[in-house]
Amino acid sequence: MALREVLSKVVSGSAGRLFEGPVREVVSDAVRDHDLASASEVDALRRRISDLDQRAAALEQRLAALERRAEDDALALAEARTRVAELEAAPAPGPEAAPPAVCQVPGCGGEYRSKGFCSAHYQRWRRGTLSGYVLTDGTVQDGARRFKVDVALAGAPAEVTGPDDARVVLVGGAPVKAKAL
Numbered sequence: 115m116a117l118r119e120v121l122s123k124v125v126s127g128s129a130g131r132l133f134e135g136p137v138r139e140v141v142s143d144a145v146r147d148h149d150l151a152s153a154s155e156v157d158a159l160r161r162r163i164s165d166l167d168q169r170a171a172a173l174e175q176r177l178a179a180l181e182r183r184a185e186d187d188a189l190a191l192a193e194a195r196t197r198v199a200e201l202e203a204a205p206a207p208g209p210e211a212a213p214p215a216v217c218q219v220p221g222c223g224g225e226y227r228s229k230g231f232c233s234a235h236y237q238r239w240r241r242g243t244l245s246g247y248v249l250t251d252g253t254v255q256d257g258a259r260r261f262k263v264d265v266a267l268a269g270a271p272a273e274v275t276g277p278d279d280a281r282v283v284l285v286g287g288a289p290v291k292a293k294a295l
């Protein structure tokens with residue numbers, strides 16, 4: 115409805131309830147003519163913006179949580195890489211790499227200390243009072259006699275056998291070069 119018609123209705127005395135609707139129409143016409151948004155459109159836009167704000171806030175929270183998780187994952191990854199590097203740098207486990215868990219003296223079963231012995235047998239071996247093994251100085255006791263073998267064999271099980279004039283020193287069950295002392 116054109117403004118002129120509304121004005122003519124007001125002028126002709128047909129105002130009252132009729133007045134509101136046409137004015138609204140005129141206002142919306144003017145708004146449309148000037149390419150402006152109506153109040154309801156503005157409200158709708160406000161609601162939409164508010165809704166988008168909330169969704170953006172929710173997305174920001176999710177992003178922050180993901181970033182924290184990514185940091186945690188990065189830390190875990192770095193730790194795992196360090197562990198792998200440590201394991202790779204460590205010598206491969208093998209029969210000679212790992213010391214025996216128990217004392218080598220038959221029937222002892224004591225907790226391993228050093229050179230194949232438990233603490234008690236290690237002390238006796240150090241003092242030279244443990245028979246049946248190459249002692250720290252590379253000697254092997256044979257009753258009242260002694261034999262000298264390679265000092266590198268110290269701590270290995272040793273046995274002296276054979277006739278009195280042809281004694282043989284066995285270390286680890288195999289004959290070795292030995293010099294009577």
Ligand SMILES: [Zn+2]
Pocket residue numbers: 217218219222223224231232233234235236
């Ligand atoms: Zn022992």
